[in-house]
Amino acid sequence: CLWVRNLRLKRRLPGPFAWPVVGNVMQLGQMPHITFTKLAKKYGSVYQIRLGCSDIVVLNGDRAIRQALIQHSTEFAGRPNFVSFQMISGGRSVTFTNYSKQWKAHRKIAQTSLRAFSSANSKTKKSFEQHVTAEAMELVQGFLRHSADGRYFYPAHELTVAAANIMCALCFGRRYGHDDLEFRTMLKRMSKFGETVGAGSLVDVMPWLQSFPNPVRSVYENFKNLNKEFFAFVTDKVVQHRESFNPNVTRDMSDAIISVVEHGKDSGLTKEFVEATVTDLIGAGQDTMSTAMQWIVLLLVKYPDMQAKLQELLDKVVGPDRLPSIEDRRSLPYLDAFIYETMRFTSFVPVTIPHSTTSDVTIEGLHIPKETVVFINQWSVNHDPLKWKDPHIFDPTRFLDENGALDKDIANSVMIFSTGKRRCIGNQIAKVQVFLFTAVLLHQCSFDSNPSKPLTLDCSYGLALKPLRFCISAKLRGKLLGLA
Ligand code: HEM
Numbered sequence: 296c297l298w299v300r301n302l303r304l305k306r307r308l309p310g311p312f313a314w315p316v317v318g319n320v321m322q323l324g325q326m327p328h329i330t331f332t333k334l335a336k337k338y339g340s341v342y343q344i345r346l347g348c349s350d351i352v353v354l355n356g357d358r359a360i361r362q363a364l365i366q367h368s369t370e371f372a373g374r375p376n377f378v379s380f381q382m383i384s385g386g387r388s389v390t391f392t393n394y395s396k397q398w399k400a401h402r403k404i405a406q407t408s409l410r411a412f413s414s415a416n417s418k419t420k421k422s423f424e425q426h427v428t429a430e431a432m433e434l435v436q437g438f439l440r441h442s443a444d445g446r447y448f449y450p451a452h453e454l455t456v457a458a459a460n461i462m463c464a465l466c467f468g469r470r471y472g473h474d475d476l477e478f479r480t481m482l483k484r485m486s487k488f489g490e491t492v493g494a495g496s497l498v499d500v501m502p503w504l505q506s507f508p509n510p511v512r513s514v515y516e517n518f519k520n521l522n523k524e525f526f527a528f529v530t531d532k533v534v535q536h537r538e539s540f541n542p543n544v545t546r547d548m549s550d551a552i553i554s555v556v557e558h559g560k561d562s563g564l565t566k567e568f569v570e571a572t573v574t575d576l577i578g579a580g581q582d583t584m585s586t587a588m589q590w591i592v593l594l595l596v597k598y599p600d601m602q603a604k605l606q607e608l609l610d611k612v613v614g615p616d617r618l619p620s621i622e623d624r625r626s627l628p629y630l631d632a633f634i635y636e637t638m639r640f641t642s643f644v645p646v647t648i649p650h651s652t653t654s655d656v657t658i659e660g661l662h663i664p665k666e667t668v669v670f671i672n673q674w675s676v677n678h679d680p681l682k683w684k685d686p687h688i689f690d691p692t693r694f695l696d697e698n699g700a701l702d703k704d705i706a707n708s709v710m711i712f713s714t715g716k717r718r719c720i721g722n723q724i725a726k727v728q729v730f731l732f733t734a735v736l737l738h739q740c741s742f743d744s745n746p747s748k749p750l751t752l753d754c755s756y757g758l759a760l761k762p763l764r765f766c767i768s769a770k771l772r773g774k775l776l777g778l779a
Contacts, residue, residue, distance in 0.1 A: 352669045650669040
């Protein structure tokens with residue numbers, strides 16, 4: 296029974312004392328990943344906490360996390376059956392569904408379709424690059440408009456629209472204007488998504504909070520509504536695609552997914568999984584990417600010397616007469632280093648989406664029973680002082696070797712896309728997008744912040760750590776370029 300199971304779990308794993316009813320909720324603090332890292336110093340890299348009525352195992356540090364997610368990949372590939380997870384993508388999400396044969400088929404379809412429209416061959420790579428560059432140039436023009444007469448503005452919403460537009464271009468073959476109020480409002484609401492599904496969110500571990508009015512219940516109600524609204528937006532586009540579907544012409548990713556799920560042999564999925572897959576991909580690709588770019592822009596204005604150095608390198612490698620392209624990447628190792636250091640330093644997805652164990656498993660000599668919720672503290676990997684010198688300092692050069700080239704081993708040891716069976720499927724396209732966005736923005740503009748408002752690196756906690764509101768101003772460098 297559950298009680299005996301909990302008792303066994305309690306005996307075998309170290310961890311702090313858990314209070315009745317709330318468990319360790321009061322100890323989590325504003326930044327749970329920092330609390331988890333502190334607790335690891337006391338209890339070791341694998342320990343247990345209790346949040347409300349859920350016993351949760353927290354994994355910290357490179358060794359324990361890789362041991363779990365790579366050596367025991369199947370055992371750690373589950374997701375908990377949280378109520379909030381069932382509200383996402385019409386209850387058929389690939390991201391928030393437990394490990395099963397159907398989930399494997401679903402993930403494969405999502406992965407293959409994404410690859411087919413971004414990196415399958417040189418033609419798709421080029422077309423993806425063009426989408427991203429075009430969107431980056433829209434952003435440049437928007438930034439310059441907002442900066443007219445030396446004004447300062449908050450860039451988060453523009454970055455969100457740009458990131459969402461890239462996914463809409465891939466999935467629907469169309470983009471939305473930055474002044475499309477309906478689209479902007481929906482995206483603004485979606486940016487609250489991570490408040491509910493981040494590790495340490497209370498709605499799923501304290502279900503009784505849903506039965507009387509309180510702030511947690513309203514977060515939960517909001518979450519339900521924003522998912523409904525977003526799913527309806529995507530479903531409407533997928534239905535239009537279904538009605539005009541021609542098996543001989545694959546216009547975009549929606550068509551590709553319709554083709555595999557509805558017209559392929561034995562996909563194992565019903566047609567409702569098409570809208571769920573598209574919703575997942577747009578949702579996953581939008582908020583994370585926008586957050587990544589918010590941090591990049593903030594760090595560029597925080598460290599103007601690094602910004603100037605990057606621009607000098609872009610001028611040397613690219614010159615004033617064309618826009619940067621993905622081929623320039625190998626000649627711009629310092630830019631890649633700046634991006635990797637942004638990911639490491641901010642660790643803006645500090646804890647992955649919660650996992651759960653699919654069977655009993657032993658890790659670092661500790662027994663974890665089947666169906667235990669597991670939090671994976673990526674932040675602790677990126678801030679481990681044994682692995683990184685002065686981890687609290689922002690220093691891109693830590694990724695460069697003595698010849699100034701990018702050290703791929705060090706770069707690959709940053710953990711932000713997770714690893715193992717649940718690792719992010721957008722990893723490659725995210726890196727291409729961040730590189731191109733950053734390169735185009737820096738090539739075309741210089742950025743600064745309002746000197747009368749000191750910049751902070753403080754952030755809000757959720758599935759993604761987001762910088763607090765900050766304002767910038769952009770100035771055109773040289774001439775405004777068009778697309779080739
Ligand atoms: C899952 C990070 C961009 C699609 C994840 C996870 C993380 C992550 C940490 C959870 C892994 C786990 O639970 O162990 C990021 C970051 C991004 C990014 C930092 C941008 C910088 C994208 C993009 C897409 C995408 C652009 C797709 C277009 C997904 C999907 C999953 C996922 C579908 C669920 C995988 C599963 O549960 O099997 N991502 N992601 N992500 N990501 Fe990303």
